[in-house]
Amino acid sequence: MRHDVSQRKAVVVLGATGATGQHVVSTALRRGHHTVALVRRTGTFAPRDGLEELVWPEVTDTSALTDALSRTLTRTPPGRSVVISALGGAAKGPTTVCTDGMRSTVAAMRTAGLDRLIAVSAYGVMETHNASLYSKAVWAGVADRMRDKETMEPLITGSGLDWTIVRPPKLSDQDPTGNYRAGTDLPIRLWSSVGRADLAAFLVDEAETPRYTRAFPRITR
Numbered sequence: 016m017r018h019d020v021s022q023r024k025a026v027v028v029l030g031a032t033g034a035t036g037q038h039v040v041s042t043a044l045r046r047g048h049h050t051v052a053l054v055r056r057t058g059t060f061a062p063r064d065g066l067e068e069l070v071w072p073e074v075t076d077t078s079a080l081t082d083a084l085s086r087t088l089t090r091t092p093p094g095r096s097v098v099i100s101a102l103g104g105a106a107k108g109p110t111t112v113c114t115d116g117m118r119s120t121v122a123a124m125r126t127a128g129l130d131r132l133i134a135v136s137a138y139g140v141m142e143t144h145n146a147s148l149y150s151k152a153v154w155a156g157v158a159d160r161m162r163d164k165e166t167m168e169p170l171i172t173g174s175g176l177d178w179t180i181v182r183p184p185k186l187s188d189q190d191p192t193g194n195y196r197a198g199t200d201l202p203i204r205l206w207s208s209v210g211r212a213d214l215a216a217f218l219v220d221e222a223e224t225p226r227y228t229r230a231f232p233r234i235t236r
Contacts, residue, residue, distance in 0.1 A: 025091035026222055027051040027084065027129075029071075029116060030101035032059055035135060035186065038215035039101055040066070046219060051087050053080070074102070074116035077123055084127035093128050097222040100134040103160075110159040113167040121174040131177050133221050135214070138182040138203045138233055140164045148205045149184065172229075179227045181218065183209050183234050191216060194236065201233040209235050 026043040030036040031052035043050040044065050052060055053071040060068060069083035087096055100120060104112045117134065124132060139150040140161055153161065171178045184207040191212035217234050221227060 022223070023048050023095070024222060025049045025051060025087050025096040026219065027053065027087055027096065027098045028101065029053050029098065029120060030103060033101055033103055034188070035103070035211045035214060036101035038212045039099055039218055042212075042215045042219045043222075046223075048219075048222075049091060051083070053083060074112055074119055077119040080119050080123040081126045084123050084129055088127060088129070093130065096129055097131045097133065098124060098129060099218050099222060100132065101218075103135070104163060110163050111166075113163045114170065117167045117170045121170055121176065124176060125174075131222075131225075132171065132174070133179045133181065133218055134167070134171055135218070136164045136168055136180050136182050136231075137161060138184045138207075140182065141168060141231075142182075147203075149203055149207065152205060153185075177225070177228050179221055179225070179229070180231050181214070181221075181227075181234060182231055183214055185209075186211050186214065192236070195234055196236075197232050197234040199227070199230055199232055201235060203233060203235060207235045 026048045028036055028039050031040050040050055040052050044063060049065055051067045051069055054068050055072050057068050071080050071083060102113050102116045104110055139153045142150060168180055171180060184203050187208050187210050189210040195209055195213045197217055
């Protein structure tokens with residue numbers, strides 16, 4: 016179902032080529048939004064109606080991201096433009112992608128005049144010290160990547176932007192179910208998980224109708 020044209024937004028997706036980012040791009044397009052995928056090189060996505068690729072060669076390149084966001088605003092007013100960050104590190108890649116990328120993102124958004132940012136973090140990042148089994152289990156395997164998310168979050172909360180930081184538990188590649196829960200006090204268990212497609216739906220829902228501005232919603236099945 017395509018939304019009324021008057022409700023369409025420009026949805027800018029950071030980390031668009033990652034596993035979660037691709038779902039965000041597909042969901043935003045399916046709902047009729049002008050979708051801007053930030054990519055390292057053009058031609059990454061197959062051409063689709065409503066999809067625009069803009070080049071962001073490195074996450075530390077603030078100038079390129081500023082140019083991309085400013086270009087987006089020539090097509091859509093600031094109040095109808097939203098940045099969704101699905102940045103995350105590859106299994107064997109750098110472990111500062113989220114922090115470096117968010118430092119560039121905050122600076123670029125301020126310069127371009129955009130103020131709505133929705134970012135994917137991870138459950139157990141700032142809840143680390145609760146000593147739950149979930150936090151212990153997650154940190155044992157991916158401590159460097161959890162620290163990357165942990166240093167990313169203060170850049171967002173101190174930015175002055177209208178932010179939402181989503182903290183999902185383990186992500187899976189299951190098909191979209193629509194059967195998930197979200198909330199700031201949602202219990203997360205050792206076995207908790209959520210599908211990337213459902214997470215993407217939640218992110219685009221939040222872009223369309225903000226419910227958790229300057230809050231840390233959790234999401235799980």
